[in-house]
Structure formats: C-alpha cells, structure tokens
Amino acid sequence: MTHSEIEAITERYENRESAILSMLQDIQAKEKYLPQEALERLGEKLGIPMNKIYRIATFYRAFSLTPKGQHEVCVCIGTACHVRGAQRVVDQINLELGIRPGETTKDRNFTLETVNCLGVCAAGPVAAIDGQYFGKMSPAKVGGTLKKFRSDKKKKEGANGKA
Amino acid sequence: MIPFSIDGQPVEGREGGNILETALDAGIEIPHLCFNESVKPYGACRLCLVEVVRNGKSRMAASCTHPVQKGMEVFTRTEKVLRARKMITELILAMCPGDKLIQEMAKGMGIDEVRFKKEEKDCILCGLCARVCDEVVGANAIHFAFRGDRREMIPPFQGEATNCIACGACVVVCPVDVIRMKEEGDERTIIRWKRTLKMKSCKVCGNYFAPWFQLEKFKEKAKLPKDFYDLCYTCRS
Numbered sequence: 001m002t003h004s005e006i007e008a009i010t011e012r013y014e015n016r017e018s019a020i021l022s023m024l025q026d027i028q029a030k031e032k033y034l035p036q037e038a039l040e041r042l043g044e045k046l047g048i049p050m051n052k053i054y055r056i057a058t059f060y061r062a063f064s065l066t067p068k069g070q071h072e073v074c075v076c077i078g079t080a081c082h083v084r085g086a087q088r089v090v091d092q093i094n095l096e097l098g099i100r101p102g103e104t105t106k107d108r109n110f111t112l113e114t115v116n117c118l119g120v121c122a123a124g125p126v127a128a129i130d131g132q133y134f135g136k137m138s139p140a141k142v143g144g145t146l147k148k149f150r151s152d153k154k155k156k157e158g159a160n161g162k163a
Numbered sequence: 164m165i166p167f168s169i170d171g172q173p174v175e176g177r178e179g180g181n182i183l184e185t186a187l188d189a190g191i192e193i194p195h196l197c198f199n200e201s202v203k204p205y206g207a208c209r210l211c212l213v214e215v216v217r218n219g220k221s222r223m224a225a226s227c228t229h230p231v232q233k234g235m236e237v238f239t240r241t242e243k244v245l246r247a248r249k250m251i252t253e254l255i256l257a258m259c260p261g262d263k264l265i266q267e268m269a270k271g272m273g274i275d276e277v278r279f280k281k282e283e284k285d286c287i288l289c290g291l292c293a294r295v296c297d298e299v300v301g302a303n304a305i306h307f308a309f310r311g312d313r314r315e316m317i318p319p320f321q322g323e324a325t326n327c328i329a330c331g332a333c334v335v336v337c338p339v340d341v342i343r344m345k346e347e348g349d350e351r352t353i354i355r356w357k358r359t360l361k362m363k364s365c366k367v368c369g370n371y372f373a374p375w376f377q378l379e380k381f382k383e384k385a386k387l388p389k390d391f392y393d394l395c396y397t398c399r400s
Contacts, residue, residue, distance in 0.1 A: 054306065
C-alpha cells in the first residue's frame with residue numbers, strides 16, 4: 001500500500017485516532033490482510049506507537065496479518081450447523097484443498113475460515129464463499145461448489161494470458 | 164482525605180486513590196502482582212481481591228482498581244477472600260508452574276497440588292512491563308497481542324522490539340522475574356524482546372554504563388546538552 005492510499009484512508013476519518021478500527025478495516029478490505037508496512041505507515045501518520053496497533057490488529061479475528069487467498073471460504077460451525085454436520089463439511093474442504101481453518105492454499109486461491117454463525121441457521125450447514133451463501137451443504141457438495149471458484153480463477157488467468 | 168476502614172482499622176485514602184495503595188500505606192498487607200505505584204492500576208492479576216461492604220451490601224472487588232469511598236468497610240482476610248485468593252493463585256500456578264514467586268505464594272496459602280491442566284508459560288500476563296514501558300519510559304516497545312488463552316506479551320510482529328531502548332525497566336519491574344537482561348562487552352541484550360544494543364563507555368572510568376540509543380533518546384526528550392552523557396553516573400557526581 002502506498003503512502004497516498006494510507007493517507008486517503010486516514011483523511012476519510014479526519015486523522016482521528018479513535019477511528020483506528022475503521023481504518024484497519026479499510027486496509028483489510030483493500031489488501032485482504034494487514035501488511036506490516038501499511039500498519040507502520042498508519043502508525044506514523046496518526047502518531048500511534050506500533051505496539052498499540054499490533055495489539056488491536058491481533059485482538060480481533062476479523063483482521064489477518066497473513067496474506068489471504070483470492071476466495072474466502074467461511075464455514076459456519078454454530079450450534080445449528082454443528083448438529084447438522086458442519087464439521088464434516090470442514091473436513092471435506094480440508095481434504096479437497098489441504099488447508100485447515102485459518103490457512104491459505106499455496107496458490108493463494110482459497111482461505112478457509114470457520115465462523116460461529118452466518119445468520120441463516122434454517123439453511124444449515126451453511127458455507128459462504130466471498131459473501132455468496134451456500135445452504136444445506138454436505139461433504140458431497142463441497143467439491144462442486146469449490147469448483148465454481150477454481151475455474152473462475154483459471155478463466156481469468158487465461159484471459160489475462162491472452163491479453 | 165476520605166475516611167474508611169480496612170479490617171476494622173480506620174484509614175484515610177487520597178482523593179481519587181484506590182484501596183490497595185491506602186492499605187499498603189497503612190501497613191496492611193494485601194498480596195498483589197500487577198500493581199506498581201508508578202503506573203496506573205490495571206487489575207490484571209486479580210490477586211488483590213478484597214471484600215467491600217457499603218450500605219450493608221458486600222461485594223468482591225480488586226482493591227487496586229476500586230476507588231476509595233467515604234465510609235466503606237474493606238475486609239482483606241475474610242474466609243471468602245482467602246478462598247478466592249487461593250483459587251486465583253492456583254490458576255496462575257497452573258499457567259506458570261515454573262515461577263519461583265508463584266510457587267512460594269502457593270505454598271504459603273497451603274496449595275499442595277494444582278487441580279488444573281498445567282501450561283508451560285512463564286509470563287503471568289500482568290502487563291506491568293508494557294505499562295512501565297509506555298507510561299514511565301515512553302518507548303512503547305511491547306504490548307499484549309492476541310486474546311483469551313492465546314494472549315501473549317510480545318514485541319510487535321513477534322521479532323525484535325525495534326522501539327526498545329534496552330533501559331531494563333521491564334527487567335526490574337517484572338514480578339516473576341522472567342524478563343532477563345545480559346551485558347557482554349559493549350553490548351546489552353534484553354533476551355525476551357530479542358533486542359541487543361551497543362553501550363556507551365564513560366570518558367573517565369571507561370566503564371560501559373548505558374545503551375547509546377537510550378541516552379540519545381533521553382537527551383532528545385529532556386533537551387540535555389550534547390556532552391551530558393559523556394560521563395557515567397558515578398563519575399559525574
């Protein structure tokens with residue numbers, strides 16, 4: 001992230017120290033994670049010591065300090081989804097992609113996360129990929145669902161290659 | 164001054180003060196780990212728990228963060244307090260079984276066996292080092308990271324503490340003595356924060372007396388003359 005990008009974010013909140021969380025969210029939205037340089041620049045700009053920013057950035061699970069994949073796979077393991085076999089869905093994804101919750105595939109295409117509720121318990125077990133919801137998931141459906149996002153990326157790469 | 168009583172003994176607390184400092188001033192012993200009078204109270208260790216009776220109602224409160232109030236009665240050795248204190252000590256011991264001070268405290272309270280799952284930590288997460296670093300030294304080198312059972316006291320990004328001036332304040336203040344410092348030749352290392360800094364030698368006696376980085380920072384902050392730190396403390400006085 002460049003200096004001017006950070007500046008645009010801090011100015012959006014009038015350089016207020018109290019808006020640090022919103023600023024971190026904006027950085028995360030842009031980069032999909034919080035890069036160290038971005039945090040250092042943010043600290044310099046606002047005059048907040050690094051130890052405080054790091055404390056905030058590690059406290060909230062919504063922030064990640066490690067790079068995330070192109071697509072974020074969120075599997076709900078809340079009570080309703082859990083009793084309907086959410087863990088089996090997680091296991092199947094683990095098998096397909098070779099990543100555990102919190103990890104990212106080597107090609108940086110997928111990141112697997114578990115959440116405690118997605119708000120659609122009636123459709124459980126639920127998984128959300130990039131905010132798109134997939135209800136009544138089962139281990140059998142995992143492969144097909146992931147495929148959509150796999151080919152999606154390949155298509156784009158192909159297009160880029162031609163251009 | 165605000166009059167109240169601790170264990171039936173009449174005491175007077177400072178306006179805006181807390182129970183613990185008043186008790187310690189009056190010579191009443193309340194065990195504590197995370198309290199230090201040079202920094203703001205934080206209430207992390209919960210060991211200074213006392214029973215506070217006010218308007219006929221009793222409640223348990225950490226005495227370091229509880230403000231003094233007129234006419235309240237504080238009890239530091241009731242059965243309830245002792246039981247809670249014992250439990251807290253046992254929990255801290257389960258987290259840090261290797262700490263000498265905690266072991267001694269536990270022994271003194273009659274804890275023979277820890278009933279909880281033992282962890283291999285050494286830091287009790289009282290946050291005193293970080294608070295001294297922020298409030299007294301002003302270096303802001305370390306702080307808590309992560310949360311819940313994964314909470315840790317580490318430098319930002321887990322590597323070297325790049326803001327650390329190796330003053331050693333955290334080493335002195337750590338209640339369980341797990342932050343260590345070593346000096347070899349012209350270098351001082353704060354082992355826990357992976358920080359090594361070159362020391363400056365005195366122009367008279369030639370002894371290495373403090374890290375360069377620290378002296379430069381102090382000079383800048385206090386606007387001292389350039390040659391202020393050419394001599395060590397002993398040679399200057």
